[in-house]
Amino acid sequence: MGLTKSEIFTDEQNEIAAIAKVLGHPARIAILDFIIKLKSCVCGDLVKDIGLAQPTISQHLKELKKVGIIKGTVEGTSVCYCIDEENWEQIKNRLNKFLNKNPTENCC
Amino acid sequence: MGLTKSEIFTDEQNEIAAIAKVLGHPARIAILDFIIKLKSCVCGDLVKDIGLAQPTISQHLKELKKVGIIKGTVEGTSVCYCIDEENWEQIKNRLNKFLNKNPTENCC
DNA sequence: TTTGTTTATTGCAATATTACGATTAATAAA
DNA sequence: TTTATTAATCGTAATATTGCAATAAACAAA
Numbered sequence: 508m509g510l511t512k513s514e515i516f517t518d519e520q521n522e523i524a525a526i527a528k529v530l531g532h533p534a535r536i537a538i539l540d541f542i543i544k545l546k547s548c549v550c551g552d553l554v555k556d557i558g559l560a561q562p563t564i565s566q567h568l569k570e571l572k573k574v575g576i577i578k579g580t581v582e583g584t585s586v587c588y589c590i591d592e593e594n595w596e597q598i599k600n601r602l603n604k605f606l607n608k609n610p611t612e613n614c615c
Numbered sequence: 616m617g618l619t620k621s622e623i624f625t626d627e628q629n630e631i632a633a634i635a636k637v638l639g640h641p642a643r644i645a646i647l648d649f650i651i652k653l654k655s656c657v658c659g660d661l662v663k664d665i666g667l668a669q670p671t672i673s674q675h676l677k678e679l680k681k682v683g684i685i686k687g688t689v690e691g692t693s694v695c696y697c698i699d700e701e702n703w704e705q706i707k708n709r710l711n712k713f714l715n716k717n718p719t720e721n722c723c
Numbered sequence: 724t725t726t727g728t729t730t731a732t733t734g735c736a737a738t739a740t741t742a743c744g745a746t747t748a749a750t751a752a753a
Numbered sequence: 754t755t756t757a758t759t760a761a762t763c764g765t766a767a768t769a770t771t772g773c774a775a776t777a778a779a780c781a782a783a
Contacts, residue, residue: 510738510771515666516641520648524641531636532741533624536713540628543718551759558623560743565761567741580723584750584759587723599714605644606707608651615656615688615695618768619741640771659729671772673731692729692780725783732777739770747762753755 523605526598529574534559534567539590542577548589550582574598631713634706637682642667642675647698650685656697658690682706 513521529535537557542549553568554561568588571577575594580587621629637643645665650657661676662669676696679685683702688695 511640511642512667512772513641516645520641520644524639524644527635527644528639531632531639532619533621533628533632534619534741536628536632536635537624540716543716548721548723554760559620559741561760562744562762563742569761578723579760581749581760582723584757586760589721589723590718592718592721595717602710602714606710608648609703610651610698610700613656613697613700615686615690615697642771662730667771668773669730670732670774674771677731687730689730689779692727694730726781727783728779728781730777730779733775735773737771739768741768742766744765745763747760749760750758752757 523601526574526602529570529576532567534563535571538564538567538571539576542589548580548587550585550587553588631709634682634710637678637684640675642671643679646672646675646679647684650697656688656695658693658695661696 516524534557538553541553541556551561554564557564559567568577568579572579575591576598577588578591580589624632642665646661649661649664659669662672665672667675676685676687680687683699684706685696686699688697
């Protein structure tokens with residue numbers, strides 16, 4: 508049915524999955540790589556750097572913004588995107604909390 | 616077109632996205648939570664614990680296995696699933712390497 | 724062998740995602 | 754105001770994902 512049954516999972520499970528889902532596309536990883544590498548925000552250079560059409564990049568930026576990883580500031584006709592440091596820190600903590608839930612023993 | 620253009624991204628970007636994508640569904644997070652919590656492997660108890668049909672759970676297990684997070688051992692008629700410690704460690708390192716790529720400054 | 728138990732696979736319907744052309748919106752510059 | 758530039762939105766086609774009923778496969782036990 509293509510419809511995830513979110514209601515049967517905990518909030519935490521849904522939230523972690525939502526974050527991971529957004530990171531689950533190479534274009535969005537590439538966008539983050541680019542923004543982080545330049546240590547400053549980037550506008551439409553992403554379109555040139557990554558080989559995807561402008562509407563596609565814009566769509567990916569929207570998803571990254573939706574979960575709070577990045578934020579955009581309008582500067583004239585262009586928009587400056589950069590990591591939303593505060594949220595990004597929280598998101599990383601959340602992910603790390605999950606990643607560190609290690610089993611101490613294993614049976615197989 | 617629904618088709619990700621993997622060829623325009625680096626191997627690392629594709630790999631990180633592939634891992635994140637698998638973690639991008641609450642059912643798979645719930646499965647991992649369950650397996651980790653019991654500190655041992657689990658067989659079909661997942662179907663009872665999580666409210667999804669057996670074929671659906673089986674499908675999610677398959678995906679987790681595909682990226683190497685878990686492994687399954689046949690035990691009679693049932694299958695014992697548990698974290699593939701070695702791979703899981705590598706996957707976590709890969710994710711952490713990405714998560715730690717922080718910008719030192721920000722412009723907006 | 725037959726029966727029961729457990730898991731995997733197949734097939735399918737419903738929905739989601741990805742990508743992009745065309746267009747719109749917003750602003751800057753002439 | 755007109756024109757150029759940049760980014761967002763709309764609409765749509767192609768493909769992927771999710772979920773499950775039905776079935777098959779694999780094995781244990783009777």
